[in-house]
Amino acid sequence: MPSRRAVLAAAAVAAESALGTQGGCAPRSSVAAPARFVPSTAGRPWILVVPHPDDETLGAGVLVAEHFAAGRDVHILLLTRGTSSVARLQINGSRASRWWGVTHNPAAEGYAPLTPETFGQARYGELTTAVHALGGGQVHEAGLIDGEVTVGQAKAAIVALVTSIGRDAGVYAPSWLVDDNPDHRAAGQALRELAAEHPAVYGDVSWYILPPYWSDRRLKQVSPYWDTPSNGQIKNRVRNACRAYAAWHPPHSYAIGYHSVDDMFAVIEPNPRSMLHK
Numbered sequence: 001m002p003s004r005r006a007v008l009a010a011a012a013v014a015a016e017s018a019l020g021t022q023g024g025c026a027p028r029s030s031v032a033a034p035a036r037f038v039p040s041t042a043g044r045p046w047i048l049v050v051p052h053p054d055d056e057t058l059g060a061g062v063l064v065a066e067h068f069a070a071g072r073d074v075h076i077l078l079l080t081r082g083t084s085s086v087a088r089l090q091i092n093g094s095r096a097s098r099w100w101g102v103t104h105n106p107a108a109e110g111y112a113p114l115t116p117e118t119f120g121q122a123r124y125g126e127l128t129t130a131v132h133a134l135g136g137g138q139v140h141e142a143g144l145i146d147g148e149v150t151v152g153q154a155k156a157a158i159v160a161l162v163t164s165i166g167r168d169a170g171v172y173a174p175s176w177l178v179d180d181n182p183d184h185r186a187a188g189q190a191l192r193e194l195a196a197e198h199p200a201v202y203g204d205v206s207w208y209i210l211p212p213y214w215s216d217r218r219l220k221q222v223s224p225y226w227d228t229p230s231n232g233q234i235k236n237r238v239r240n241a242c243r244a245y246a247a248w249h250p251p252h253s254y255a256i257g258y259h260s261v262d263d264m265f266a267v268i269e270p271n272p273r274s275m276l277h278k
């Protein structure tokens with residue numbers, strides 16, 4: 001295992017690389033840290049807790065693809081459909097979109113403005129397409145409200161799924177330590193509490209870190225590590241999952257992921273990798 005200093009140094013390199021990618025002019029440096037993913041126990045269930053569509057690809061795309069390729073029984077636990085995203089206002093033309101570069105006009109472009117419900121359906125469609133691109137996996141919905149997820153609700157959703165698919169499941173969630181999104185933090189904290197309360201059931205747990213937090217100072221409290229693609233097929237699968245979030249084809253798909261967080265996709269799509277901590 002690399003020393004914490006080495007891991008953090010690699011994180012800083014990656015963060016610089018990410019910024020360079022966003023700026024569009026700096027050369028992209030390679031990430032030096034070794035991958036620490038070790039596929040274990042083929043067929044054993046693995047659950048990824050996903051607060052909103054796109055978190056799975058941006059925060060854990062390599063993990064999903066690697067676990068599926070290793071023969072694990074992959075489950076995606078989607079907590080919300082992310083219906084409060086500002087991307088809905090952008091697609092409806094009431095907000096400008098930096099990524100699109102032109103203010104949408106639904107009537108001129110031939111589609112009906114999205115309601116929270118149709119927007120949620122479109123986001124769910126992007127997620128399922130992305131999960132298929134990553135290899136596959138069963139998507140479960142907790143049906144919680146975007147922006148209002150509580151630790152108790154997230155714990156109940158995790159417990160329900162673990163109970164139904166097997167107590168030996170590995171469970172990964174967003175970082176409880178560095179992620180400032182309240183839904184992400186609640187999901188991470190839920191898994192942290194379950195692991196403390198029931199260590200025999202939640203013995204294989206990890207937390208994934210979204211790109212904006214890769215160089216967060218709070219990570220000094222833990223030992224973050226990288227999961228990089230073990231081969232070109234894994235890398236291509238994550239890239240293709242990103243493409244699911246860029247697909248503009250109303251009324252079938254609205255590129256919601258890219259309207260929402262194009263800066264994060266710009267980091268992941270050309271150089272897929274996931275950072276985790278225990």
Ligand SMILES: [Zn+2]
Nearest residue numbers: 051052055184
């Ligand atoms: Zn999210």
